[in-house]
Amino acid sequence: MLSGWFVALVASAYVGLLFAVARYGDARADAGRSIISGNVYALSLAVYCTSWTFYGSVGRATSGGLSFLTIYIGPTLMLLFVGVLIKMLRISKTYRITSIADFIASRYGKSQLLAGLVTVIAVIGIVPYIALQLKAVSASLAVLFGQVDAGVLPWWLDSTLLIAAALALFTVLFGTRHLDATERHEGMVAAIAFESVVKLVAFLAVGLFVTYGMFGGLADVFQRAAAVPELSRLLQLDAMQAGSWASLILLSALAIILLPRQFQIIVVENVDESHLRRAVWLFPLYLLLINIFVLPIALGGLLHFGAQSGYADTFVLTLPMAHGAEALAVLVFIGGLSAATGMVIVETIALSTMVCNDLVMPWLLRSTWINAQKRNDLSGLLIGIRRVAIILILLLGYIYFRVAGEAYALVGIGLISFAAVAQFAPVLFGGMYWKQGTRAGAVAGLVAGFVVWMYTLLLPSFAKSGWIGNGFVEHGLFGVDWLRAQSLFGLRGMDAISHSLWWSLLANFGAYVVVSLNTRPDALEAGQAERFVDVFRRAHRETDSLLWRGQASLGELVRLLERFLGPVRAAQQLGAYAAMRGVDNWQRLAVDADLVQFAEGELAGAIGSASARVMVASVTQEEDLGLEEVLDILDEATQVRAYSKELEAKQQALEVATAELREANERLRELDRMKDDFISTVTHELRTPLTSIRALSEMLHEDPRADLADRKRFLGIIVSEAERLTRLINQILDMAKLESGRAEWTTAEVDLGNVAREAMDSLGQLYRDKDVALSGEIPDSGPVVMADRDRLVQVMINLLSNAVKFVATGTGAVKVTVSTDAGMVRVSVADNGPGLTADECSVIFEKFRQGGNTMTDKPQGTGLGLPISRQIVEYFGGALWVESQPGAGANFIFTVPLPAADE
């Protein structure tokens, strides 16, 4: 048996370690080197796993099999909707939200009523849950000492109270460091993350011990359980649970955001939105790991102690102890302690903020006493209130634990708590995405949901504990049958939690929507609705300033800040604000709407948005903007936004158009340049033959006594030059017609083989004159294409006459091939001349560019034949190109598409 002193020592050492971690975290934060990383953030979310998980899951598994997993699958799915979380984070940071009560109240016109209502629901729902944690610690101690009083403590002091006191001390020290509740408690978060690691390690250790130490592995546990009829049903899911399975997933998905401690950790303590990227998978992974061995431990316990054995919730402790593994039992106890303390610490911080800001402050601000002390610094008082609230909440939890004992009202509180906070879902999510939700609707929804929850879940749990009569559960209220608390209106076949969740959310949602649609929001509500729903889209500062009109004095505002923040912090914040506005001294700040907004924001961080609104209103003379006016302003802002977006789009379109125009202009200039080039080339080409004609004519004119032979020779040259000139002019005209699209085309069936033969015949004499071999590989008839016959003959003749010009006399050979290939007729004219370089292959298709060296050789053609041929072939949908290498001859190829079949 473990000694009481030893356990006390270990527990104290552990709590001491927590203090050290928290101290270190705070010290690092103060030094500006935060230790809160994505991993720490994700681990701190595991404050979700309380002792209800650590001890209770095994208990649930012994009765419900795998259904305990729903409590962890829900959060996994919820976190994946990261957009919702980011929106919550953004809203909370922008408007300095301090708690979930503040969030809801702020959305619905900074309503003190709503803030108080949410706080009351949270306190009623959560305090028993805190009691459950204390009970878990107490129960684990009892198991550790084997139900024997270890005799360490005097009778009036029990160990649970000591633990509660230590927790109160921790929370007071690390949870209320700053007055500004929106400021983060990094030390506390670090300690929570540390606790998460401890409880996971402890649980995995006991899981491995049971599964692999006591049994022969997972398969062994499952097989031995399957052999026992009562246990084998735990190994399968019952389709009858379908409804409760789904509703438990929904319930836990809501709880992961709506439980005050989860809201505190996820939203208020968040340092950086990007940490969500890690949390979105690391936290679910944590949940998965901590659940893997739950069922094996449950089965192991049942196998070991027998199915009727007492208290399954403490199997994680009793199993190691039954095997003498006392060190492991102590580790498990520490794990359970960390699960309980983590929850209690964060929950008390969250609740104390809510109680202080949303219950005590509104009352205090109305009391005469506080107004009498108008000049006093209230920041100390505020911190004091929060500390007292922490101690009271813990004390309340402790008292509930002592009073309730083994009652069902305590044991079953886990899910009852979840169902209580689930009532926040319609007003919270509705508020984030639905502008029409009003304060009246939110109050109606919350009250309706809370009443139904109380009647169908909380009061029956009291009845089950024997604290009140259970007539309303058995027979219905006043004996009215359809009012039976756990089968309202005769709804049966569900477990109590699903039943309550279904009815309460129905009432809640219905009342919220119906009342919202039938009430008109006031100006403040409409403004807040706009700010929350459109948080991503708004340049909020400008519109926010538009929504406040009135008069204020700098002195009054500063006094207000000093009163609630303390003079030091007020000066510090004012200085930072002045720097942001570009004013060197805050005493010279202009008193405008923006300054009032700033002051209200600072106050909201300290005392909640609802109280901050009241305080700012009390020192300023505000013009009451009517709802119509607010809607107009918001509408205008929306329109301005729409216009500026439109303007932006138009500007972009304009830029695109400008770029296009610039490009077109560039192209036009290029064309202009090309036209100039063309004209100068054409005149040059025309002048060459003209010059020789003129020179020879002059010689004949001036020398009448020239030889007949000379005269004949000169006249021959003149005639041939004149012919060349004519040809040139004809081709230029042809080219111009083709390019301008005014050429006349006749389209008919043309036998390309025939065309090739005709062209070869007409040039036969030329080839024979130069002694060049001309051969053909042409089908006897066809192929037939749709084209202009004369034009194709022109192309053939051009190619053949080019070829003959470039081959050598005597050894030259030219071959014409006509074939069909993939829907195209392919005609090639191959020669064995000097060939072309790669450059020349593209250049020769440009106008007035010829093969050979035009500088030294006499030009052999007009330089327009190939460009014209290419235009013709392309007109009929074909292509003309050359394949050649220097020294290897040239192969000119053109294609013409075959007509499509059946057309």
Next chain:
Amino acid sequence: MRQRLAAIGLAGWPLLTFPLLGLPEGNVGGIPMIYLYLFGVWGGLIGLAAWIGERKG
């Protein structure tokens, strides 16, 4: 990224509720199929979320 993660969340709901949960039956290597299915699908969703969440950009 938000849409991708939300898509996993939406896909996870039917995968981890009835009637699909009624499908896995019997044992694999002595371990109940439903146990493997639940943890397998759950782990798969987490893996996907990690892959998407940790990508650059």
